[in-house]
Amino acid sequence: MISIDEFNGIYNKHVDAVFRIVLRAVSRREIAEEITSEVFLTLYQNVDSITQDQLPAWLFTVAKRRTADYWRRCYLDERWSNQDIYEPEEIFPEFSLDDLLTKCSSLKPVHRVCVILRFAQGMSRSEIAAQTGLTELQVKGNLQYALKLLRDTLSSPRPLFPAQELSADV
């Protein structure tokens, strides 16, 4: 059994880890905050039957279950449950962003993340900042740097792609 002092100790020790796990799974801070709160409320309600050695695994399991519940509830409502969104429009790009990102070795993960979130996920700078924990200024800098590198790569004398794939305007 866990006493009040132990409960406070457990909270202080594990709340960050539980929050991180939940945030990774739901990607929205306000939802992560609510679910983290529910996890510790569940601990509070089951304090008689939990022992110290079951922690923090017990907390993480509850956190996972709660996030799974969240997604189950979202599943019915969200637009992405519609099959249509997985049917891409007919787009015939001259060359693909993923190939270019893979081949441009100077890009760091954070640059690639900013580019993909901006151009594939359609996020604004502020949304990218919220998602990654960067500041908007950092996002702006990363995007500019990444785009410059991509342009340089495309205009380099040794083409990365077969000649017929490159359009005239590159």
Added chain:
Amino acid sequence: MSDRPPPIHSGIDETLPPGLRPTSYCPPVPLLRAYQEHVLPSTLASEVAEHLQHCGLCPILLADLQHVPQPALTAEERQRIRHTIPSPLQVPNWRWYTGFATAAVFILAIVFLVLRHAAASPNQTAQTEQTKPSPLPQQPHLEIAKLAPPLELAPGIVPRGAAPSDQPNPAELAPAFEAYTQSDYPLAAQRFSLLTKQFPRADIPFLYLGVTQLLQNDSTAALPNLARADHLAPDSRKDSAGWYHALAAAQTHAQEVPSILHSMCLRKDSAYSFQACQLEKNWPEPPR
């Protein structure tokens, strides 16, 4: 999601080089990350898995996100989370002592009454009956009124459109309300309790579970549920949730009763403000 992001007009060229486009439409990043954490329902997970097999960008994004540090919990968020957990934590280790102390006080009181009764002469008894001491301040007797089910859940009304994901829909609530309206409180409590676990952010199951427990005279169990309902309730149900929270607090003699009653009393458009003011007026002052 079907629209491409508009170009940013900031004077800085923040557009993809000409001719370069993402190759496919991708699921939103929260969904991708949830997939990675294995918390998606199986149908959705298989759809995302299928997308990932064909998409070149999403696997790169997921791999790269592992290298971007997650923003940590802020002190403010930490405090907010802590405040949602009931503060007067019962300490399980004290339960044994509490029970023992209660029993001891009870036995002592009985012994005292028996001795006093035996020592008192008939004349003294008669005199005592004639000059009764002024009664000690007692807490007013509380009568719990049954809360009517919400109007939108009344039988025969079929709501249009999907309910918000956090709230159970009328069909899910119906069995619990059926037991509740038939005054089968043990069954209603059991069903509402299940709903609270299924919908931990919905106020209705917590509110009606609490009210059901109050009607069963189990105010100790009702208090945390009604406190949660009061916390979660939208404006339309805040009034009822606050009032029943106050009643549960009053029945359990919680310390926060005066403050809850006072805030209820001050509410202008509340159906319960008059009762709250009356109760606050009659509520005994704490012993000094």
